[in-house]
Structures are given as structure tokens and as C-alpha cells.
Amino acid sequence: MIGSSLRVLLRSSLSLATDSPVLYAPSLRQLAPDATLVMATLPILDWNAALLADLAAVDVGPAPRVYAAVLATDPFACWEDIADALRGAGVSGVSNFPSLALVDRSALADLDAANLGYARELDRLAWFAGDGFHVLGIAATPDQVVEARNRLGSSLDALCLTEAGDLHRSLNTGLALVRAFECAAGEDPAPGAPILRIAEENAPTKKSKTTRVSTRTPTARAEPQVDRAPRRRSSVNRGS
Numbered sequence: 001m002i003g004s005s006l007r008v009l010l011r012s013s014l015s016l017a018t019d020s021p022v023l024y025a026p027s028l029r030q031l032a033p034d035a036t037l038v039m040a041t042l043p044i045l046d047w048n049a050a051l052l053a054d055l056a057a058v059d060v061g062p063a064p065r066v067y068a069a070v071l072a073t074d075p076f077a078c079w080e081d082i083a084d085a086l087r088g089a090g091v092s093g094v095s096n097f098p099s100l101a102l103v104d105r106s107a108l109a110d111l112d113a114a115n116l117g118y119a120r121e122l123d124r125l126a127w128f129a130g131d132g133f134h135v136l137g138i139a140a141t142p143d144q145v146v147e148a149r150n151r152l153g154s155s156l157d158a159l160c161l162t163e164a165g166d167l168h169r170s171l172n173t174g175l176a177l178v179r180a181f182e183c184a185a186g187e188d189p190a191p192g193a194p195i196l197r198i199a200e201e202n203a204p205t206k207k208s209k210t211t212r213v214s215t216r217t218p219t220a221r222a223e224p225q226v227d228r229a230p231r232r233r234s235s236v237n238r239g240s
Helices: 026-030 037-041 047-055 079-089 105-113 118-130 142-155 164-168
Strands: 007-011 022-024 066-069 093-095 134-139 156-161 175-181 195-200
Touching: 026 047, 037 164, 047 066, 047 079, 066 134, 079 118, 118 134, 118 142, 134 142, 142 156
Parallel strands: 007 022, 022 066, 066 093, 093 134, 134 156, 156 195
Antiparallel strands: 007 175, 175 195
């Protein structure tokens, strides 16, 4: 569904026309205009309820390129109702945004122990994929990228690999998920799924230069050859 696009726009509303794919997160409208992305990870919003309420008022139309942001670990959600509401509005994609992968790493062990961790998110994304939805995955570490690839395989349209600093990005600047890098054959941590990163919406996308990600052990760099032979002293006559 992303196709050859190099960016997915983060939107709290579908009222603004765009030719780019959209990560649709209506709950963001309930946050202060100057809020940072970290606020989306806090338990202060009923994320999926806000999505359902907004879906009742939108009609995306045929062949949409929209990924609905779902809190994939919500223990109270009726997922069948959410899937039906998405289809009714014409939305055919989902994303585990906000992902618990964005949470402080020290809290992740407790979430995993409570069956509310990253594996739970992937299980829900796999459930949506089995129901015919496209998937835009969110991950915070290379290990999670590999875990998402192994769990979701060809169901992934793309993976967004986040960074610690992303939590402090301001939502009022307009954010997007942009193509981060391409990998050479044998080096891609998620074959077939382009890797995205979070950036400002208007940030330029570099196509010519790409950052390569490799799982290979780096080889020692050869030291440059230096001619250590003593130099001859010049025989120029300096005169008297």
C-alpha cells in the first residue's frame, strides 16, 4: 500500500487532502497543540475509543492509503468491532502506534511479564493481517525489527525504526515517517519491508545517499602505507 512512496504522514484528521500514505491517529487531537510525542504513550487517553468515535464520522473512500493507529495491547478493546469500523470507513491498514516500544526500556520487562509487551503488539498486528489488513509496524531496536519480520513476514508494508529522541518531537511541527535507508542484498534486517524513521514532515528525503545497515562483523581497516625512508637533505648551495 505504501508502494514507492518515501514518506507516511502522521495525521490526527483525514480532512486534509494528501497524495501520501497517512498514519491516522485521531487521539492526537485530544493533546495540547505543543505536546510532544511522549504524551501519546502515556495512559491519559482512551486511544481506541477515540479511533472508533472518529471512524463513525469519516469516509476514506476506495483504495485508501491509510493506516489506523491502534493501541495494540488494549486489554478492553473489542477488536472485531474495531476491524468492522475500519472496513466500514474504508480504512484497510493498521499500525501499532503508539507502540510500547517507545516506552522507557526499564519498564519493558514489567510489561512483558504482564503479557502487555512488544510480542503482544505483534500478535495483534498478525491478527489484523489475517483479517486482510495492511500493516505498518513500529519498532525501537534492531532486535524488534527482526522480531517483527519473523512474526509478520510478508504482511508488513513497512517498519518504522524509532529513536530515543523521537519522544521529544513536537506534534505541532507536523511529523512523518520517511524512508531511512536501504540495505544491500543479504544485509536487510526486514527483507521486503522498507525501513522508515520519524522526521519533520517537510524534512527533505535523501534518495541518492543511503545508510547501509549490516549484521556482518566489521573487518579491521588496513593501515595506510607510509613511506618511512629518511628524506635526503637538499644540496642547494646557500652561498656565503
